[in-house]
Amino acid sequence: MLRTAQDSVHLVAATIGFVSYAALWGGTLWGTVLRSGWATSRLRHQTVYSVHMHVVLLGLTLGIVHGIVQMAAPYGKVRAIDVVVPFIDRSDPIGVGLGVVALELMIATALSVLVQRKLGYARWRALHSLGYLSFTMVAAHLLISGSEMYPAPVRTAVAGSWAVVVLAGVSTVAPVARMPRAVLDRLSPRHRAEEVTVAVDPGKCGSFGFCEQEAPGIFTLRSDQRLAYRSVVPSDQAEAAMRAAVVCPARAIKLGRLPATVVVSQPGADTSTVAPLATTLTPHTGTQAAVPDTHADPHAGSLARMAAAAVDQGTGSHPRPALTDTGSFPAVGTGPQPRVAADAGSFPRVGAQARVTDTGSFPRDGAQTRVTDSGSFPRVTDSGSFPRVTDSGSFPRVTDSGSFPRVGAQPRVPAGDPRSYPPAGVGQHTGPQPGLRPVGANGHTRPPAVTGHGSPLPAVGTPPGSLPPVAPAPANGHTGPQPALRPVPRPPARAPQPGLRSVGRRAAADPPPEDPLPAPDQLQDTGRHHLPRLRGIAGGRS
Amino acid sequence: MSFLRSVGGPAFGPRDRIVVVGAGAAGWSAAGELRRLGFAGELVAIGAEPTRPYDRTACSKGLLNGHQKPKDTVLDLRGHPQVSWRTGTRVLDTDPYGRRLLLDTGETLAYDGLVVASGTRATLPRGWPTGPGLHMLHDLADARSLRSALSGAGRVAIVGGGLTGCEVACAVTGMARSAVLVNSQRFLMPRSVGEPIGALITAAHLASGIDLRLGRKVADAEPRRTGWRLLLDSGETVSADLVVVTAGEKPDVDWLANTPADTSDGVLCDASLRVAGLDGVVAAGSVARWPDRRHGTDAPRRVGQWIMAVEQGRAAARTLLAGDYAPPVSLLPRFWSDQNGLRIEVCGRLSDQADVHVTELRPRRRDTARAGVVADYVEDGRLAGVVAVNAPRAFTVACRTLLNEPVPAPVRVTIPEPARFEEYQPLRLVR
Numbered sequence: 018m019l020r021t022a023q024d025s026v027h028l029v030a031a032t033i034g035f036v037s038y039a040a041l042w043g044g045t046l047w048g049t050v051l052r053s054g055w056a057t058s059r060l061r062h063q064t065v066y067s068v069h070m071h072v073v074l075l076g077l078t079l080g081i082v083h084g085i086v087q088m089a090a091p092y093g094k095v096r097a098i099d100v101v102v103p104f105i106d107r108s109d110p111i112g113v114g115l116g117v118v119a120l121e122l123m124i125a126t127a128l129s130v131l132v133q134r135k136l137g138y139a140r141w142r143a144l145h146s147l148g149y150l151s152f153t154m155v156a157a158h159l160l161i162s163g164s165e166m167y168p169a170p171v172r173t174a175v176a177g178s179w180a181v182v183v184l185a186g187v188s189t190v191a192p193v194a195r196m197p198r199a200v201l202d203r204l205s206p207r208h209r210a211e212e213v214t215v216a217v218d219p220g221k222c223g224s225f226g227f228c229e230q231e232a233p234g235i236f237t238l239r240s241d242q243r244l245a246y247r248s249v250v251p252s253d254q255a256e257a258a259m260r261a262a263v264v265c266p267a268r269a270i271k272l273g274r275l276p277a278t279v280v281v282s283q284p285g286a287d288t289s290t291v292a293p294l295a296t297t298l299t300p301h302t303g304t305q306a307a308v309p310d311t312h313a314d315p316h317a318g319s320l321a322r323m324a325a326a327a328v329d330q331g332t333g334s335h336p337r338p339a340l341t342d343t344g345s346f347p348a349v350g351t352g353p354q355p356r357v358a359a360d361a362g363s364f365p366r367v368g369a370q371a372r373v374t375d376t377g378s379f380p381r382d383g384a385q386t387r388v389t390d391s392g393s394f395p396r397v398t399d400s401g402s403f404p405r406v407t408d409s410g411s412f413p414r415v416t417d418s419g420s421f422p423r424v425g426a427q428p429r430v431p432a433g434d435p436r437s438y439p440p441a442g443v444g445q446h447t448g449p450q451p452g453l454r455p456v457g458a459n460g461h462t463r464p465p466a467v468t469g470h471g472s473p474l475p476a477v478g479t480p481p482g483s484l485p486p487v488a489p490a491p492a493n494g495h496t497g498p499q500p501a502l503r504p505v506p507r508p509p510a511r512a513p514q515p516g517l518r519s520v521g522r523r524a525a526a527d528p529p530p531e532d533p534l535p536a537p538d539q540l541q542d543t544g545r546h547h548l549p550r551l552r553g554i555a556g557g558r559s
Numbered sequence: 560m561s562f563l564r565s566v567g568g569p570a571f572g573p574r575d576r577i578v579v580v581g582a583g584a585a586g587w588s589a590a591g592e593l594r595r596l597g598f599a600g601e602l603v604a605i606g607a608e609p610t611r612p613y614d615r616t617a618c619s620k621g622l623l624n625g626h627q628k629p630k631d632t633v634l635d636l637r638g639h640p641q642v643s644w645r646t647g648t649r650v651l652d653t654d655p656y657g658r659r660l661l662l663d664t665g666e667t668l669a670y671d672g673l674v675v676a677s678g679t680r681a682t683l684p685r686g687w688p689t690g691p692g693l694h695m696l697h698d699l700a701d702a703r704s705l706r707s708a709l710s711g712a713g714r715v716a717i718v719g720g721g722l723t724g725c726e727v728a729c730a731v732t733g734m735a736r737s738a739v740l741v742n743s744q745r746f747l748m749p750r751s752v753g754e755p756i757g758a759l760i761t762a763a764h765l766a767s768g769i770d771l772r773l774g775r776k777v778a779d780a781e782p783r784r785t786g787w788r789l790l791l792d793s794g795e796t797v798s799a800d801l802v803v804v805t806a807g808e809k810p811d812v813d814w815l816a817n818t819p820a821d822t823s824d825g826v827l828c829d830a831s832l833r834v835a836g837l838d839g840v841v842a843a844g845s846v847a848r849w850p851d852r853r854h855g856t857d858a859p860r861r862v863g864q865w866i867m868a869v870e871q872g873r874a875a876a877r878t879l880l881a882g883d884y885a886p887p888v889s890l891l892p893r894f895w896s897d898q899n900g901l902r903i904e905v906c907g908r909l910s911d912q913a914d915v916h917v918t919e920l921r922p923r924r925r926d927t928a929r930a931g932v933v934a935d936y937v938e939d940g941r942l943a944g945v946v947a948v949n950a951p952r953a954f955t956v957a958c959r960t961l962l963n964e965p966v967p968a969p970v971r972v973t974i975p976e977p978a979r980f981e982e983y984q985p986l987r988l989v990r
Contacts, residue, residue, distance in 0.1 A: 226952060227866075227895070230958045238952055238955055239952075242952070263869050264866045264869070
């Protein structure tokens with residue numbers, strides 16, 4: 018059969034078009050490999066990239082040739098302007114128009130590689146994903162205008178190949194890529210809390226190998242300078258993974274979750290209002306130590322019950338849940354001893370009994386809630402903007418401070434700061450947040466801070482320089498938290514109090530109560546020995 | 560307070576406030592580590608620059624050649640919950656006894672624990688004129704202005720052939736501008752990589768088209784109408800549109816001048832990074848001068864490296880919370896640089912007395928540095944430091960050897976006697 022010139026041209030153009038489609042299909046599909054994690058550890062990034070680039074460029078070139086060849090037909094209806102301006106072709110405006118738009122879009126997408134640095138990676142990436150749109154248009158062009166499209170298998174093949182590309186492209190989008198893992202997590206919720214995911218950006222990784230120095234069990238720099246890594250890291254190596262992410266010169270390592278147990282104070286409980294200045298002037302008699310203040314605190318219960326509960330919990334009078342593994346350094350509060358640490362900065366230790374009593378009946382404000390690792394990052398309130406500290410500046414006694422007598426903790430009570438005082442009222446909770454574990458080990462939540470015991474707060478907004486009124490001592494003789502004004506020369510006689518002594522396991526390790534307290538003149542010695550002593554931290558993990 | 564700490568237990572609890580002065584790598588990691596270790600009190604980080612904590616190494620690397628935007632250099636703050644970042648604020652003075660800081664906003668900020676991580680400042684050599692076209696490279700603003708100035712420049716003179724100077728020169732040539740580098744030594748990066756590797760890198764840079772003026776010093780710098788003219792001590796002149804001076808930096812310790820701390824060169828610390836003479840104060844980053852047991856000598860010294868700053872920040876946070884039980888801090892100095900395709904990696908100490916073994920990975924190649932070379936610094940039969948160019952795998956093996964090797968016995972440092980309380984001058988309250 019003799020073909021006409023028209024037929025021959027059409028045959029050539031259609032063949033070129035099909036080959037172009039095949040090349041574009043392969044190149045686009047290969048492009049999704051660039052984004053997927055599994056390929057980066059098996060194939061060299063540069064290889065994947067150049068294959069993608071060359072195959073797509075081939076398809077693009079053939080596509081341009083396909084358009085030009087259409088004009089070569091002797092009796093063709095396609096004019097030069099039809100190949101450039103879409104939707105003006107007279108015979109098949111939609112089909113040809115889609116092809117023209119697709120070609121131009123694809124050329125623009127390819128050229129955007131040249132200005133990638135100028136655009137920045139994220140913007141370029143968004144622009145580059147137009148490739149999927151243009152490929153969709155190419156498939157539509159083929160289905161609408163293709164002259165060999167009548168057999169159903171051909172149509173199915175074209176539509177199927179398009180669907181494969183779109184599915185592969187969608188699977189690289191971060192939320193979709195995470196979906197299998199999210200499903201797994203839902204099936205076994207404890208799984209996630211124990212692991213940290215690691216992802217290395219292959220475009221950034223410079224193969225310096227610093228990550229392997231920090232975490233040889235996770236990262237391995239191969240001899241061909243490819244980096245192999247484990248994408249899911251068990252919790253015992255999470256610390257190493259974090260160090261590797263920090264030292265990475267190219268900042269290419271991203272962790273799905275930081276291996277940290279974050280303890281934050283509750284938002285409502287401001288920590289700066291521990292001690293009104295007035296109470297610092299009241300000498301600490303020590304007598305209230307043995308008297309549980311059960312009148313004011315309905316939650317307090319009996320001392321014995323508290324002590325028993327504390328012993329049961331093994332965490333002592335200031336219960337803090339044990340923190341999870343924080344790596345090489347033991348976490349705060351993991352030690353078995355009761356923690357007095359929280360507020361003793363403003364409270365002189367006069368003996369073990371003082372601690373116990375105050376813990377039960379006088380809740381610390383700034384009660385802590387342990388936010389367990391939940392995979393997400395709780396309460397990162399300041400990651401985006403930078404809230405200014407509002408209560409940092411003014412001191413009630415700034416003006417008369419020619420010299421600074423060491424009267425203990427200076428209350429950081431700014432005038433008029435609404436956050437300064439916790440809400441008054443006995444029944445109000447500053448304790449547990451919804452969804453979080455309750456604070457107290459004995460199950461009761463802490464009543465609100467400082468206030469609910471009848472000792473009036475000094476007026477908020479007391480002018481600087483003038484002391485707030487001295488709080489009258491309540492009926493039970495307790496005057497609230499006592500910042501260190503002056504050490505009591507001798508702690509009150511330690512009557513045998515078996516119930517109290519048994520609180521916590523620290524009882525045996527406690528320094529004997531007859532420890533000579535430093536004389537006041539020793540307070541000036543600010544050598545480096547007076548840093549906080551925290552056995553839970555430095556004394557090895559227990 | 561210190562009395563209480565001396566008697567017994569308190570750590571920095573939820574009522575305490577720890578202030579981190581400096582929002583660079585050290586301050587960033589210290590703040591994160593404090594939270595990670597469970598410090599539940601108030602945490603305030605004060606940074607002099609008006610930006611969020613960022614990756615300072617990008618200033619001479621990715622930011623200059625355009626691989627990174629300023630947005631890409633921002634450090635991850637996900638592990639820093641409830642840290643008040645007070646950026647754009649300077650600390651003017653410190654009252655170590657009242658534990659208060661005087662800020663440039665006029666307010667005083669009390670602290671219970673303090674982390675000194677204020678870093679360094681770039682300095683101009685004495686007698687240099689200033690003016691448009693003269694750049695220093697230290698922070699994000701410097702990098703930004705230099706980058707915008709580079710777009711209109713044709714010829715750039717770089718004074719100082721250290722690490723930063725070489726990186727700037729490579730970025731300049733990477734942008735198709737000509738670079739002239741003036742260095743007082745006969746080879747580049749003498750302190751950073753030592754002589755053998757420095758000479759190889761010098762040859763590689765010379766081959767890649769950087770105009771090197773080695774063994775010369777700038778005798779005079781003169782601003783011209785369109786650029787600058789540098790007169791070298793050899794008599795030759797260098798004309799350039801831009802001058803980048805990378806000739807030195809100075810610790811930012813003015814705000815500690817009123818304290819008993821030794822601020823002659825950075826802040827003198829003990830082996831656990833506690834600032835000598837101050838209670839409840841630790842230091843980290845390039846401002847901290849401390850005796851590292853790994854370094855072998857008793858002389859405390861400062862290290863201005865990114866990884867070191869991050870690790871020091873974490874160690875300082877641990878020391879601050881641990882107090883008396885803080886173990887000595889010993890860290891391996893490590894840094895990297897990527898210069899025109901030369902991946903330079905250094906770890907350990909490179910002393911002049913050590914025996915240097917240079918190994919070429921591909922011996923027959925003419926461009927030795929580019930083909931891969933490793934220099935091992937051996938002291939008393941033990942590996943003490945490694946420099947590698949384009950040999951990441953060999954470097955990793957050597958570096959892991961160094962990391963795993965036992966740290967020698969602690970060195971003693973003499974801590975100066977703190978000043979008497981009576982001698983202390985109170986804060987210079989400006990109002």
